[in-house]
Amino acid sequence: MNPLSDTVARGRIRWGVLSTAKIATRQVIPAMQQGVLTEILAIASRDEDKAIAAAKELGIPRAYGSYEDLLSDPDVEAIYNPLPNHLHVSWTLKALEAGKHVLCEKPLGLDASDAARILGVIGTPPRFKVMEAFMYRFHPQWQKALSLVQSLALGEVRAISSFFSYYNAQPENIRNHPDMGGGGLMDIGCYCISWPRFLLGDEPVRVVGLSAHDPVLGVDRLASGILEFPGEVQVTFTCSTQMVPYQRVQVLGTKGRLEMEIPANAPAGEATRLLLFSGKGVREEPEVIAIEPSNQYTLQGDAFSRAILEDLPVPTPLTDAVANMAVIDALVRSGKEGRWVEL
Numbered sequence: 001m002n003p004l005s006d007t008v009a010r011g012r013i014r015w016g017v018l019s020t021a022k023i024a025t026r027q028v029i030p031a032m033q034q035g036v037l038t039e040i041l042a043i044a045s046r047d048e049d050k051a052i053a054a055a056k057e058l059g060i061p062r063a064y065g066s067y068e069d070l071l072s073d074p075d076v077e078a079i080y081n082p083l084p085n086h087l088h089v090s091w092t093l094k095a096l097e098a099g100k101h102v103l104c105e106k107p108l109g110l111d112a113s114d115a116a117r118i119l120g121v122i123g124t125p126p127r128f129k130v131m132e133a134f135m136y137r138f139h140p141q142w143q144k145a146l147s148l149v150q151s152l153a154l155g156e157v158r159a160i161s162s163f164f165s166y167y168n169a170q171p172e173n174i175r176n177h178p179d180m181g182g183g184g185l186m187d188i189g190c191y192c193i194s195w196p197r198f199l200l201g202d203e204p205v206r207v208v209g210l211s212a213h214d215p216v217l218g219v220d221r222l223a224s225g226i227l228e229f230p231g232e233v234q235v236t237f238t239c240s241t242q243m244v245p246y247q248r249v250q251v252l253g254t255k256g257r258l259e260m261e262i263p264a265n266a267p268a269g270e271a272t273r274l275l276l277f278s279g280k281g282v283r284e285e286p287e288v289i290a291i292e293p294s295n296q297y298t299l300q301g302d303a304f305s306r307a308i309l310e311d312l313p314v315p316t317p318l319t320d321a322v323a324n325m326a327v328i329d330a331l332v333r334s335g336k337e338g339r340w341v342e343l
Helices: 003-010 022-032 048-058 067-071 085-097 112-122 140-150 184-200 296-309 318-337
Strands: 013-018 038-044 062-064 078-081 101-104 130-132 157-167 206-213 220-229 233-240 242-253 257-260 272-277 287-291
Touching (some): 013 022, 013 067, 022 078, 038 048, 062 067, 067 085, 078 296, 101 296, 112 318, 130 318, 140 242, 140 287, 157 184, 184 206, 184 220, 184 233, 184 318
Parallel strands (some): 013 038, 101 130
Antiparallel strands (some): 206 220, 257 272
């Protein structure tokens, strides 16, 4: 029986995790352990003691003291890569060379050309599957929002506005290291760019960006952007790593308005809601659309595993990750040059 046939018969994909990053140990691994198609088989760290401790705490069978040792494990079929941004592409490429599928945290690379390096090696059709881990797309609240936009429940969308912030001024945190791909635009601004692209199913034609940098840390701690999409749809956003924690998305059309309260970090196990306004006035009470409790990380892991099991295209193609990165690049360039940048 060939490896793929064996996997299909078993019904689960065996996963290895590169690093003991908090996003992995606190969010993604526990969620994927609840999946019906995912099995967390191994975890690695450059500090073997950390790998062993994490494996013991999370009930993971195998622990490795190097990423190379995990990639050499023939039983590991897919890799989850939550390493710092500057290591996303290099270790994704090494995983592909080792014959593994890869789910890589966002943003995929440090810029569009960096991310595109992966496109150059996966082939057409790809022998191994790679996807950027924008987990929000799998949550039912986003699927419902997409259906409302596509069904013209809001009329024709004219504007989308979003805000995403938290406070983190810790010098040792990787998000505050410019050479590691830190900063607000890379860490959370990428969501504010991905959200309208997902809802509109299109790419911006030009953008303008503005950012303010921490004078000590050197990373952008406040960034805003205006994105013009085809049909003169205007998208605005602000993100910050040194402001009060907050997140929100507003979608405004010719007939109605949709508000999403927790667009990025929808709490697992808790119901969420969408607020739908039908355009009756600024004091209108919204229709509350209740969304069942869901763990978007569990759904993401199962969706990616199903693509492997059934040899299907991944839910979000790799070209989407490169395109999202291209918008970030354009916003950075706009901020430096003080002008609109066309894509």
